Amino acid sequence: KQEVTQIPAALSVPEGENLVLNCSFTDSAIYNLQWFRQDPGKGLTSLLLIQSSQREQTSGRLNASLDKSSGRSTLYIAASQPGDSATYLCAVRPRGSQGNLIFGKGTKLSVKP
């Protein structure tokens, strides 16, 4: 059974720092991995999608990497800003399933001005 773990559960950093959020999954048989952002009381906003054949994706200050064989992904945020404060969730789409996403519990990020 696919399980997704995110460490740390919470992270507080001063503005301007570069930071890394971690995601691990137990079964490497996936179609893709997706990183989301969730603001309090809101839905999920898709940040980056990495296909199983890809190693990384970049969007602005965000860079996500994928090491499928070791079951790991990282989300790197450069020059963090207070507006980056949110919960970050990663999810994998397992092969062999009908297509649903399996989520971690998220990392709650707080960027202090």
Added chain:
Amino acid sequence: GAGVSQTPSNKVTEKGKYVELRCDPISGHTALYWYRQSLGQGPEFLIYFQGTGAADDSGLPNDRFFAVRPEGSVSTLKIQRTERGDSAVYLCASSGWVDRGNRNTEAFFGQGTRLTVV
């Protein structure tokens, strides 16, 4: 529409009542998903539609939960005899067709419906 739309945004209901939650996916998306999210947890899968049919309903917690998508677009999640433990945020997402050859499988989520059973 431009994004996934869910209505209502908030719903308060009494224990034992019946509720319906609606999801309007992105136009043209054949795949539609329902998730449930409790406080401090990641979204938990409930059911997945490809077109009109439920391709995977293994996440529905019990037979009080049911979902339909009669025309392959709008979906309704129905909960009978609601219990306080059903209180959560119900999220809907849509994506393009999911198969081995299709890389266009990015999922887009709505804002959710916050259900409170009192």
